[in-house]
Structure formats: C-alpha cells, structure tokens
Amino acid sequence: MGGPHGRHAGVVTGRAGMGGVRVIVTRPERESRQWVEQLQRAGFAAEALPLIEIGPAASPADVQALQQAWQSLATYAACLFVSGNAVHYFFKQNRSAAQVIPAQAAIKTIATMATEAPPVLPAGLRFMAPGPGTAAALRAAGVPATQIDGPAADAQQFDSQALWQAAGGRDWRGSRVLIVRGQSLAGPHGEATDSAAAPGRDWIARQWTSAGATVDFLRVYLRRAPQPGPAQRQLALSAGRDGSVWLLSSSEAVHNLASFGAIDLRRARALATHPRIAEAARAAGWGLVVESRPQLEDITQALDEMIGSAAGGTAGSIELGHP
Incomplete structure (x- = not known):
C-alpha cells in the first residue's frame, strides 16, 4: 500500500x-x-x-506425525498447505531458509531434520497453495517460488477448485500427495472434529484420489472458538x-x-x-x-x-x- x-x-x-x-x-x-x-x-x-483461536497440534502423536512427514517428504510429488497457518506450524521448528538438493540425496538428508537446520526441501517436490496468502507464507518460509503452484493471479476465486484447475491436468497416477491442514476442536471437552469447515480440502483430496494419487493428511494446528x-x-x-x-x-x-x-x-x-x-x-x-x-x-x-x-x-x- x-x-x-x-x-x-x-x-x-x-x-x-x-x-x-x-x-x-x-x-x-x-x-x-x-x-x-x-x-x-x-x-x-x-x-x-x-x-x-489457533494453536499448534502438540500431542505426542501429532509431533511424531510431523517428524515422520519431514523424514518422508521426498517420497511425495506434491504437498498442499491449506492456509498460511498450515505453513507456519509445518515450518515452525525449522525457520531458516530452505535448501534445495537433488532428489536422490533428499531422503537421507531429510532424515536428519529433527536435529539439524536448515530444513531441506526436495527439488522435485511441488508446494501447492490455494491462494496468494498461502503462497506468500511458503516463500517466507524459504520455499523457492519456482516450486510453488497455485491458482492464476486473475482467478475469480482462490480456493481448492481454482487450484485444481491449475494442477489437475497433470498425471497423478501412482503419486503421493500430502495435505497439511488444521482441525477444529468442538464439543464440551474440546474434541477434534472433521466438521463441514473444510469442504474445499475434502473436495480436492477426492480429485487427487480419482486421478490415481494416494493422499495423506497431516494435522499441524488446531482451531477453536474464542x-x-x-x-x-x-x-x-x-x-x-x-x-x-x-x-x-x-x-x-x-x-x-x-x-x-x-x-x-x-x-x-x-x-x-x-x-x-x-x-x-x-x-x-x-x-x-x-x-x-x-x-x-x-x-x-x-x-x-x-x-x-x-x-x-x-x-x-x-x-x-x-x-
């Protein structure tokens, strides 16, 4: 401005x-x-x-899942971040600028991510952003702009449908896709729930599955009412x-x-x-x-x-x- x-x-x-x-x-x-x-x-x-209200998904199971995701990152063809908060909490423990390395060496190097910095990003991995805010968060986290895919700048909307228009034409058969997301807490005891709060995320997961990909989900943050x-x-x-x-x-x-x-x-x-x-x-x-x-x-x-x-x-x- x-x-x-x-x-x-x-x-x-x-x-x-x-x-x-x-x-x-x-x-x-x-x-x-x-x-x-x-x-x-x-x-x-x-x-x-x-x-x-937003907070990290910090249970032992969540922490372990995040570590495993980093260790297996090179096995994915694409990683979709549903929001800027997904980016923030995925990279939170590794805030330094990312380095791009050849895919052949990525698996061994990423296995040391828990104890070494900066994070290492496989050169062939595509980072998916449903809108410009999430794309900006990825760049700020150190992801090269050349590895980020998203809707066209003049798209009428920035959402999963617009993202699929940009990425759905690729051959996804046999590929693995990771969706990094949040989850809502609801109920009297703050139970996690997959409510209707994320229809776009679920929709694009179905598109990838129909296209022959295997889709995994990673919960990195929690949402709750204030x-x-x-x-x-x-x-x-x-x-x-x-x-x-x-x-x-x-x-x-x-x-x-x-x-x-x-x-x-x-x-x-x-x-x-x-x-x-x-x-x-x-x-x-x-x-x-x-x-x-x-x-x-x-x-x-x-x-x-x-x-x-x-x-x-x-x-x-x-x-x-x-x-």
Whole structure:
C-alpha cells in the first residue's frame, strides 16, 4: 500500500471523512494484527476481533506425525498447505531458509531434520497453495517460488477448485500427495472434529484420489472458538448495530460468533472473501453481505464502495460482486 504520497493518497484522504466507520477484522490473532495494520495504513479505522483461536497440534502423536512427514517428504510429488497457518506450524521448528538438493540425496538428508537446520526441501517436490496468502507464507518460509503452484493471479476465486484447475491436468497416477491442514476442536471437552469447515480440502483430496494419487493428511494446528471477555463482547455488540463492516474470511469464524452470546446482526454489514463465507454470513443474520476477492486491493476497493454507499444513504440497496 502507498503512504500519504503513494497511489492511494487521494483515497486515504476520502476514507478519513467517511464517518469513522470501523472495519472489524475477524481473522485469528496473528493474522488480525497484520490486517489491522494494513487497513489502518490504507486509511480505514480497523479493529481486531478474532473469531478463531489457533494453536499448534502438540500431542505426542501429532509431533511424531510431523517428524515422520519431514523424514518422508521426498517420497511425495506434491504437498498442499491449506492456509498460511498450515505453513507456519509445518515450518515452525525449522525457520531458516530452505535448501534445495537433488532428489536422490533428499531422503537421507531429510532424515536428519529433527536435529539439524536448515530444513531441506526436495527439488522435485511441488508446494501447492490455494491462494496468494498461502503462497506468500511458503516463500517466507524459504520455499523457492519456482516450486510453488497455485491458482492464476486473475482467478475469480482462490480456493481448492481454482487450484485444481491449475494442477489437475497433470498425471497423478501412482503419486503421493500430502495435505497439511488444521482441525477444529468442538464439543464440551474440546474434541477434534472433521466438521463441514473444510469442504474445499475434502473436495480436492477426492480429485487427487480419482486421478490415481494416494493422499495423506497431516494435522499441524488446531482451531477453536474464542472465549471472549467483556471488552470483546461489547465490541461485538456495538459492531452489530453501529454500521461497522465485519471482514469475514472463514465460515467457521461466522459460526464461532455464537460464543459471544446473542448479537443482533440485522443492521450489520459484512465483507466476505468467498461465496461459501457469504452464504454462511447471510444464514447467520447479517443484514448486508458483500463478496470480494481476498487480496488487499480488492478488499479496500469493496470497503470504499460499501462505506461510500452508506454515506450516500444507499446502504440498504447496495449489491456488489467482486469476482
């Protein structure tokens, strides 16, 4: 984003006069901080209200599975990371820049990963990212850009279906694919559950299986509903009635809002980064739901139109569709 003298200079000035409409960022805490900073630099009054808590999958079985995945990494043709959090927790113990080595030497070298750094990535392994955020996380973790596959930059959506359009035409017969994922905790005792929170992940796994590949799953992080305090509850209540725009990037986050108690959303506005999320928001009762691609420039454009339309008195009838 440009600063006061950047390409958005005029827009920032206009945003400052839009009545101080807040943007409520609902991503997990680490990501919320980054998005709040970016939106504030763009001139929006952004505030974080995480609707998902993220933590490592740290049971002995999870730790062992992660070690085994690193040791056998060279036996996979592709490794799909479902989100930036999947990248973060997969590489967490090996934060140094990755090295690419010949595939023939990779198996022996990766076997020492638990005690040696930096991590070693097989040169022939393809790293799959469903969107630009996950691809950026992979590059930051040290994965060469030439080994990362994802949807086209101009894709209408960034999800598993768009990724399969880019990768599904290859010959996957006899190949192994690793899907690095998270898992939700639900129930009174925090049981792990494979709920309907990841339809895209399950869909692409079926595509690979149908194409002749063997698909393995690796759980590296856990998701759960937050336990809000009085300040978070008050923010949610006020954001439901004061014209704030909720930035929604997960259907699970929408469902987790129930942990905040009863909130009247009939006058609330939401900006959803995928049609499935928009559908969940409408079902949850948001009075106005707008769709946008998840990239920052698309979100800021959609916010400008939403807030500007509300300032002009047309918020009740706005219909936007950012592909």
